[in-house]
Amino acid sequence: MTSSTYPQPIFNPAVECASREKITETQLGLLKEQVRLAYDKVPWYQARFKQIGLEPGDIKTLADVRLLPVTDKSVMRETYPFGLFAAPLDQIVRLHSSSGTTGKPVVVGYTKADIEEWRYCIMSMVQMAGVIPSDRAQMAFGYGMFTGGFGLHYGLEGLGCMMIPAGSGNTERHLMMIEDYGTTVLIATPSYALHICEVGEKLGYDWASSTLRVGLFGGEPCPPKMKQEIEQRMHIICTDNYGLTEVMGPGVSGECLFSRDHQHIAESHFIWEVVDPQTMEPVTEGGIGELVLTPLKKQGVPILRYRTRDLTRVTIDPCACGRTTARMEKIRHRSDDMLIIRGTNVFPSQFEDVLSHIEGASAHYRIIVDNEGGMDRLTLMLEVEPAVFSDSFTQMDSFRALVAEKLRSTLQLGVVVKLIEPHSLERSMGKTRHVEDLRS
Amino acid sequence: MSVRQLSIFIENRAGRISEITGVLQRYGVSIRGLSLADTADFGIARVVVDEPERAREALERAGFLVRTSDVLCIELADRPGELDHIFKTVASVGIDVQYVYSLVSTYVAIKVEDVEAAESLLAEQSVHLVNQEELSDLSI
Numbered sequence: 001m002t003s004s005t006y007p008q009p010i011f012n013p014a015v016e017c018a019s020r021e022k023i024t025e026t027q028l029g030l031l032k033e034q035v036r037l038a039y040d041k042v043p044w045y046q047a048r049f050k051q052i053g054l055e056p057g058d059i060k061t062l063a064d065v066r067l068l069p070v071t072d073k074s075v076m077r078e079t080y081p082f083g084l085f086a087a088p089l090d091q092i093v094r095l096h097s098s099s100g101t102t103g104k105p106v107v108v109g110y111t112k113a114d115i116e117e118w119r120y121c122i123m124s125m126v127q128m129a130g131v132i133p134s135d136r137a138q139m140a141f142g143y144g145m146f147t148g149g150f151g152l153h154y155g156l157e158g159l160g161c162m163m164i165p166a167g168s169g170n171t172e173r174h175l176m177m178i179e180d181y182g183t184t185v186l187i188a189t190p191s192y193a194l195h196i197c198e199v200g201e202k203l204g205y206d207w208a209s210s211t212l213r214v215g216l217f218g219g220e221p222c223p224p225k226m227k228q229e230i231e232q233r234m235h236i237i238c239t240d241n242y243g244l245t246e247v248m249g250p251g252v253s254g255e256c257l258f259s260r261d262h263q264h265i266a267e268s269h270f271i272w273e274v275v276d277p278q279t280m281e282p283v284t285e286g287g288i289g290e291l292v293l294t295p296l297k298k299q300g301v302p303i304l305r306y307r308t309r310d311l312t313r314v315t316i317d318p319c320a321c322g323r324t325t326a327r328m329e330k331i332r333h334r335s336d337d338m339l340i341i342r343g344t345n346v347f348p349s350q351f352e353d354v355l356s357h358i359e360g361a362s363a364h365y366r367i368i369v370d371n372e373g374g375m376d377r378l379t380l381m382l383e384v385e386p387a388v389f390s391d392s393f394t395q396m397d398s399f400r401a402l403v404a405e406k407l408r409s410t411l412q413l414g415v416v417v418k419l420i421e422p423h424s425l426e427r428s429m430g431k432t433r434h435v436e437d438l439r440s
Numbered sequence: 441m442s443v444r445q446l447s448i449f450i451e452n453r454a455g456r457i458s459e460i461t462g463v464l465q466r467y468g469v470s471i472r473g474l475s476l477a478d479t480a481d482f483g484i485a486r487v488v489v490d491e492p493e494r495a496r497e498a499l500e501r502a503g504f505l506v507r508t509s510d511v512l513c514i515e516l517a518d519r520p521g522e523l524d525h526i527f528k529t530v531a532s533v534g535i536d537v538q539y540v541y542s543l544v545s546t547y548v549a550i551k552v553e554d555v556e557a558a559e560s561l562l563a564e565q566s567v568h569l570v571n572q573e574e575l576s577d578l579s580i
Binding site: 202384386389390391392393396397418419420421422423424 | 445447449450451477479481482484486501503504505507509538551
């Protein structure tokens, strides 16, 4: 972590530091073109427009984005595979898809121009995270259909970094590459980065003297506590970035080094809305709601108003870094992840919040939902950290009781807390599964 | 005069204790005493061995959470009233005994709040306290 490399120049100040008026004006122009493209080239959108009595010409101000039909995952499945493509298939130079953990995968196509725009978004995003052209960037995401691998790969390469396309898995090989190639940037899910860190520590790897200095994390939310832990143990700066296959992939928003719990949205490429997930009405300014994204420069698949299911809030207050682009808070909850326990809404991220405020509580846990005698039951399996382990049962039990009590007061629900051995939960290379719902 | 005890966190699942003994066996560490206490979810295995440092390293390398602490190791004469004498002595000055377990031979390990105070108190009473070297060199 060398402070002399910060702050980095802004990749495109004319765009990233533009006035709100200028941003809005540019977005409106692009939005009109996207709407026209979707209407003209995508029968599904045209049918929807007709159904709700809307013409592309009705979009006159940026606020009119709310008149447009929304798109969600079910639409993408219904039109699978190519039903939402606007460009003829011979113009499509690449396909990506999102993991089909629930039902059919979502598939998106990119034209040459789309790939270029995506590369631009990544270049500006990684520069915001402190990456410089002389960096050596090691990819620990899998390549394949997932957008994370290729998306970041080409952006980093475009910036001039030495790309090391290691791919996912084989942690010891990752460690060897970091050491032998002098890797300075690691692209990974936060949980896999922590795994690399731990395996390295076990093998006697000295992270303090490692060349590694920046972590680019994505693929799953990075809880603040985990981020802090990785920063301290690996001696790097960890930055989050965000994106979705449906609207492009990574590059939608990313963290700058001045506003560590927010991420700048690439407003040159996306319009954001924050809405009430039930009514789809905009929330009051700065309020929490579901993020809805409309990409502005897509030729392959011009998605309108994509419902991300991610809950966040957005501020347009200028950032200390000098950028004027809107910033979204780290994603705290997903509207899909909400668990209903005995009639009460519970978000897995609430566990995260509670644990992050308890000294010595591990970032490694699993939430099990099952039922006992017809009643929903919540169990938290929490790994015991060395700092918490004591030879005394009384002390161990008071720690367990403290965790249970803090959870009860936050969730308004009783939670069974079980202490388990360190490293007994699987460390994932992809998205960490924190919740197991065993209810029948 | 105290000896080093290792406390190991273990989940209650089949075979876990054998993984601890397995590690010690592979490293040629000899167990002088073992106690296993548990709650519904987890247990704490406490061991006194001939080479505590080596045992700790081996267990940690195998992924176990280990804590070391000092316990008093006492050699008892095999006759009624010996333990009673020890506990009364310690209780007379208000030192709390947290737990006790038997070791090889007629040895017991006792964990007290104030190891040093209990140690000098018992020494005054001519109780034979066994030190780490004696325990390590023990051949039965």
